[in-house]
Every structure is written in structure tokens, then in C-alpha cells.
Amino acid sequence: MIEDPEGLIAFLRKIEIISRTHHISLDLSGVQSLTTDAVAALLATIQNEPSLTGTKVQGNHPLADAARERLIDSGFYCHVRSVQPEATPAKGRMIERQSKKVEPLTARDLIHLVNAALYGDSRRCRAAYRVLIECMNNTHNHASGRHGDRETWWATVYADVQRGRACYTFLDTGVGIFRSVRIGKLRKLFKFAGIQDDGTILRDILHGKVQSSTG
Numbered sequence: 001m002i003e004d005p006e007g008l009i010a011f012l013r014k015i016e017i018i019s020r021t022h023h024i025s026l027d028l029s030g031v032q033s034l035t036t037d038a039v040a041a042l043l044a045t046i047q048n049e050p051s052l053t054g055t056k057v058q059g060n061h062p063l064a065d066a067a068r069e070r071l072i073d074s075g076f077y078c079h080v081r082s083v084q085p086e087a088t089p090a091k092g093r094m095i096e097r098q099s100k101k102v103e104p105l106t107a108r109d110l111i112h113l114v115n116a117a118l119y120g121d122s123r124r125c126r127a128a129y130r131v132l133i134e135c136m137n138n139t140h141n142h143a144s145g146r147h148g149d150r151e152t153w154w155a156t157v158y159a160d161v162q163r164g165r166a167c168y169t170f171l172d173t174g175v176g177i178f179r180s181v182r183i184g185k186l187r188k189l190f191k192f193a194g195i196q197d198d199g200t201i202l203r204d205i206l207h208g209k210v211q212s213s214t215g
Contacts, residue, residue, distance in 0.1 A: 001037040008038055012045045019046075019055045026059030034067040036158040039074045040094060040169040044154050047079065047096070048173045074158055091117050092158035098150045099140040099172065107132035110157040114166040117159030128168065135170040151175075177202070 001008050018024055024046075046057040062068045071077075075094040093113055095106055107129050112122040132155060139153045151174035158167045178187060178198050190201050 001035070001041055003035065008041065012041060015045050015057070019057060020053050021055070023055050024057045024059075026057060028067075028071075029060055029063045031062040031067045032064050034062060034070045036070065036074045036092060036156060036167050037169040039071060039076050040154050040156045040171060043076055043079055043094065044152070044171055044173055048152065070158075075156065090159075091161070092156065094154060094156040096152060096154055099136070099153055099174075100150050102133055102136040102140065104129075104133065106155060107136070110155060110168070111166075114157045114159045114168075118161065118164065118166060125166075128166070132168070132170065139172045139174065 015024060015026075061071055073089045073091040075089050075092045078089075079094060079096065093110060095110070097103060097106065108124075110132065111125050111128050115121070115123045115125065135155070136153065139151065151172050153170065153172040156169040158169075160167050178201075187201065195201060
């Protein structure tokens with residue numbers, strides 16, 4: 001998602017469209033490079049769209065050792081039926097929830113898991129905790145296209161021991177910021193000012209030119 005966003009998004013979009021009317025067989029055997037954010041996005045896609053249409057998605061794993069190990073260690077196989085062992089991986093975990101509430105214990109558990117894998121002991125990380133809580137809160141408030149609906153979010157963590165990094169992914173299957181109920185009025189103000197491009201609006205939001213509810 002980070003290294004090739006356009007390619008991955010096009011790939012996931014293709015899965016969404018085809019799975020509406022057909023079963024899918026994913027051939028991952030030739031994958032050489034795999035990141036945990038891509039694994040999380042793939043899992044969210046194959047669990048979301050096919051579940052609505054009744055179609056099935058099946059596949060194999062990469063033949064390349066590094067990519068195959070990354071897929072197994074990410075926690076992917078804990079959420080799909082597979083011949084792979086379903087024991088909870090030591091390096092990573094994926095958690096699926098509906099955005100009914102913020103879950104401090106979920107954030108804490110992900111942080112403790114990855115720190116134990118990296119440093120040998122469970123420890124807190126307040127910065128990561130704040131970000132995860134903010135992501136949960138944003139999904140609760142903005143992911144739904146209608147008031148009262150709840151969207152599914154995925155929170156994942158992976159201990160990249162070789163780089164000494166904790167890799168977090170947080171994503172939801174909601175409508176996106178520009179179809180969110182709460183962003184509608186802000187979008188109208190931008191268009192009234194002559195700004196029509198969503199990319200420009202999003203850039204201004206991320207650069208802090210438009211204040212969020214938390215400042």
C-alpha cells in the first residue's frame with residue numbers, strides 16, 4: 001500500500017468487482033515481496049465483498065520464503081480456513097472489529113505483543129496507543145455513510161525483527177472521508193471557495209490547514 005498504492009488499489013478493486021458475480025482463485029505463488037499492510041488490505045477485501053454476495057475466494061501462498069513467512073507470521077491464516085496451522089503467530093496479529101466503540105484493551109494488546117517480539121518483554125508505547133485510539137474513534141465517527149451504521153475495521157501489528165520496527169496497519173471498509181456524513185459541510189465550503197479537487201482538500205486537511213476536532 002505504501003510502496004505501490006495505485007497497483008495494490010487496482011488489484012483489490014478488481015477482486016471486489018469480480019467477486020460480485022464469480023468465485024476467485026488467487027495465485028500468490030509468484031509474489032516475491034509482501035508487506036503486512038498489503039496483507040491486511042487483502043484480508044479486509046476478501047472478507048468484505050464476497051461475504052455480501054455469497055462468492056468464495058481461495059488461493060495459495062507465495063513460494064518465496066520471505067514472502068511466505070511474512071504471510072504466515074502476519075496472522076492472516078487465523079482469519080481464513082486453511083491447511084496452514086492456526087496457532088497465534090508470535091510476530092504479528094490481525095484483529096477484526098465493528099466500529100461500535102473504541103477499544104483500549106485491543107490497542108494495548110497489539111502494542112504489548114509487538115514489543116515482546118522486538119524487545120523480549122511486554123512494554124507500553126504511549127504514542128502508538130494514542131494513534132490507535134484516534135483511528136478507532138475516527139472510524140466510529142466517519143466510516144459510515146449513514147448515521148447508526150457500523151463499519152468493520154482491522155487493526156494489525158507486525159514485528160519486523162530484522163529492521164527493529166513495529167509495523168501497524170489500521171484500515172476500515174467504510175465509505176471514505178468524502179462520502180462521510182460529517183465531511184459534507186466542509187466539502188461544500190471548499191467548493192464554494194472554488195476548490196473542486198478532492199485531492200487538494202485532503203492535502204489541506206493533512207497539512208493542518210483545516211483543523212480537526214482534536215486540533
